Amino acid sequence: PMSSTQPGHRFQRPLSELKNAHSGEDIWVIASGASMDFVDADFFANKITVGVNRVNRKFDCSYIVAKDASGFDELLQFRKNARFVFSRYESGDLGNPLNDVEYEHWVFDHPRKLANQAPDLSVIGSDQLVVSYSTITSALHLAAYLGAHSIVVCGHDCGAINGEISFRDYYSNLNQIQ
Numbered sequence: 001p002m003s004s005t006q007p008g009h010r011f012q013r014p015l016s017e018l019k020n021a022h023s024g025e026d027i028w029v030i031a032s033g034a035s036m037d038f039v040d041a042d043f044f045a046n047k048i049t050v051g052v053n054r055v056n057r058k059f060d061c062s063y064i065v066a067k068d069a070s071g072f073d074e075l076l077q078f079r080k081n082a083r084f085v086f087s088r089y090e091s092g093d094l095g096n097p098l099n100d101v102e103y104e105h106w107v108f109d110h111p112r113k114l115a116n117q118a119p120d121l122s123v124i125g126s127d128q129l130v131v132s133y134s135t136i137t138s139a140l141h142l143a144a145y146l147g148a149h150s151i152v153v154c155g156h157d158c159g160a161i162n163g164e165i166s167f168r169d170y171y172s173n174l175n176q177i178q
Contacts, residue, residue, distance in 0.1 A: 011101060015085070015108040015145070016127045022048050023147030029139050030055050033157030036167040048146070052139045055155070056082055057169060063146075065139040067092035067131065069099045076103060085142060092131035092138065108138070 051061030
């Protein structure tokens with residue numbers, strides 16, 4: 001067992017436990033774009049999926065990747081079967097406090113988030129994940145780290161559909177951040 005003075009540390013598992021866990025398999029990365037209103041949640045049954053942030057409100061993902069501690073309790077509320085993979089630092093930024101979670105999760109180390117939004121790719125091939133201002137970056141890297149043969153991205157719309165930027169109820173009781 002690892003030792004630390006951090007309260008939630010006993011619930012942390014190392015990312016390295018997941019390395020190549022799905023070697024040679026197709027992995028679907030699910031983002032929250034409005035296009036996902038046109039996809040039935042059952043479509044992903046029996047698929048390996050990596051959800052970004054709160055997509056488990058609608059989709060039962062194999063993994064959920066998140067960096068923002070303010071949303072972690074909500075993720076637990078909609079947990080279903082997902083394994084949680086969280087950044088070591090709040091918002092994936094080394095200058096912020098450590099994320100403190102009191103339930104089982106895998107934690108990933110990461111480089112500093114660069115101010116110009118260009119992610120530091122030097123950690124590819126290590127046991128760290130790339131971070132940027134969008135969690136999709138870490139989700140894509142996690143899919144590769146899991147050993148994906150192919151990565152299929154769904155719901156990363158980069159725009160609005162019918163005036164909406166996310167699927168229905170993604171931001172229920174929350175303010176849209178971006």
